[in-house]
Amino acid sequence: MQSGAIRPIPNMLARKLFTSDHEAFRETVRKFYEKEVVPNIEKYEKQQHVDRDLWNKAGELGLLCTTMPEEYGGSGVDRLYSMILIEEQAYAMDSSTGFSLHSDIVANYINNFGNEEQKQKWLPKMATGETVTAIAMTEPGTGSDLQAVRTTAVLDGDEYVINGSKIFITNGYLCDMAIVVCKTGNTEKGSANLSLIIVEADRAGFSKGKPLNKIGMKGQDTCELFFDNVRVPKENLLGMEGMGFMMLMKELAWERMLVAIICQAGAEAAFAHTVQYTKDRKAFGKPIGTFQNTRFKLAELRTEIDFCRTYLDRCMELQLEESLGVDAAAAAKYKISDMFSKVVDECLQLHGGYGYMLEYPIARAYIDNRANRIYAGTNEIMKELISRTL
Numbered sequence: 001m002q003s004g005a006i007r008p009i010p011n012m013l014a015r016k017l018f019t020s021d022h023e024a025f026r027e028t029v030r031k032f033y034e035k036e037v038v039p040n041i042e043k044y045e046k047q048q049h050v051d052r053d054l055w056n057k058a059g060e061l062g063l064l065c066t067t068m069p070e071e072y073g074g075s076g077v078d079r080l081y082s083m084i085l086i087e088e089q090a091y092a093m094d095s096s097t098g099f100s101l102h103s104d105i106v107a108n109y110i111n112n113f114g115n116e117e118q119k120q121k122w123l124p125k126m127a128t129g130e131t132v133t134a135i136a137m138t139e140p141g142t143g144s145d146l147q148a149v150r151t152t153a154v155l156d157g158d159e160y161v162i163n164g165s166k167i168f169i170t171n172g173y174l175c176d177m178a179i180v181v182c183k184t185g186n187t188e189k190g191s192a193n194l195s196l197i198i199v200e201a202d203r204a205g206f207s208k209g210k211p212l213n214k215i216g217m218k219g220q221d222t223c224e225l226f227f228d229n230v231r232v233p234k235e236n237l238l239g240m241e242g243m244g245f246m247m248l249m250k251e252l253a254w255e256r257m258l259v260a261i262i263c264q265a266g267a268e269a270a271f272a273h274t275v276q277y278t279k280d281r282k283a284f285g286k287p288i289g290t291f292q293n294t295r296f297k298l299a300e301l302r303t304e305i306d307f308c309r310t311y312l313d314r315c316m317e318l319q320l321e322e323s324l325g326v327d328a329a330a331a332a333k334y335k336i337s338d339m340f341s342k343v344v345d346e347c348l349q350l351h352g353g354y355g356y357m358l359e360y361p362i363a364r365a366y367i368d369n370r371a372n373r374i375y376a377g378t379n380e381i382m383k384e385l386i387s388r389t390l
């Protein structure tokens with residue numbers, strides 16, 4: 001059986017994004033995954049979520065909400081630190097931890113649109129892991145078409161009363177708080193009807209389903225959330241009523257980048273495992289890596305991986321300058337998640353029958369990778385966005 005932790009093969013065009021400070025941080029993250037996560041992946045997959053205290057351990061090491069301002073418990077660093085966290089998760093071939101959604105999506109909503117009280121209340125606890133968070137947009141009846149959400153929040157005196165349900169919610173099972181996309185208006189312009197409301201998990205009427213039985217990413221908790229006359233104070237509204245859709249749009253390019261980053265690093269990890277395997281495995285008296293078919297396949301994959309890496313790192317430079325376009329980010333998400341699927345398929349083939357066995361990381365990567373083409377906006381929706389700019 002192969003270990004789940006591997007270093008990627010250096011790209012043909014050397015990467016230029018990181019400083020020595022970034023690399024030191026990468027080492028901390030790498031050790032965290034090697035020590036705390038990789039040995040427990042099987043356990044997480046059985047229970048369908050990570051251990052709750054893993055969040056606190058990550059918080060202690062400064063691995064949560066790292067880019068948040070220091071006054072709110074973060075380290076106030078650039079988003080390359082988020083990139084490193086995601087890459088090291090992928091190099092460890094882990095799909096259990098939902099840190100990125102918490103740190104790079106939910107925290108951004110609070111930091112960008114929360115008032116001072118909300119930031120002080122939530123961000124420090126999110127940075128320590130005391131509070132685990134989720135973002136609940138998708139419903140049984142709607143996913144891609146967000147404007148069609150049916151969960152309602154109706155103002156009653158000083159409280160919103162929330163009714164409805166959400167599905168496929170990452171971190172949903174362990175979450176202590178969720179930002180819930182609710183319908184607060186009834187105007188003709190669907191996008192003006194949405195608001196984001198902070199809902200604490202211990203509110204009466206808020207319940208969670210069991211973790212959903214997914215085909216892959218089995219260690220990551222994904223579940224349904226139900227709201228039955230859940231009352232929250234009107235102070236739990238994030239930003240302004242009716243501005244939910246606009247707020248969701250602000251960080252969309254970044255959210256697509258998060259998926260592109262995990263797919264790129266996932267492909268690099270799958271490739272490194274496969275190169276090693278083709279050196280070790282023998283057929284007809286020689287390593288399978290010596291056959292021309294294997295060498296050519298690996299050369300093709302390496303070329304595709306490296307082309308995507310160059311595009312992605314360039315997107316990241318633009319992201320840091322805050323000038324990454326929605327179309328370029330959509331292209332990164334769709335192209336790199338497609339590339340990841342192709343890479344794991346070809347790599348599995350090079351493993352022969354062992355590639356079909358779940359104790360081999362390539363088998364898990366083959367199953368786990370599939371969701372990347374669906375969430376954070378399906379790849380079809382990405383093509384819609386790109387085509388609109390033509």
Ligand SMILES: Cc1cc2nc3c(=O)[nH]c(=O)nc-3n(C[C@H](O)[C@H](O)[C@H](O)COP(=O)(O)OP(=O)(O)OC[C@H]3O[C@@H](n4cnc5c(N)ncnc54)[C@H](O)[C@@H]3O)c2cc1C
Binds near residue numbers: 169376377
């Ligand atoms: C593992 C996992 C984790 C997730 N985590 C979260 C989470 O944390 N929070 C959350 O809110 N959601 C989450 N989701 C939900 C995810 O974002 C949705 O599944 C996704 O947006 C697609 O919505 P849907 O499933 O309703 O599919 P649908 O919107 O019903 O789409 C079905 C098919 O129709 C296609 N389609 C739809 N509209 C168009 C169009 N205009 N043009 C062309 N094709 C179209 C789609 O591309 C797709 O192929 C998660 C999903 C998964 C699988």
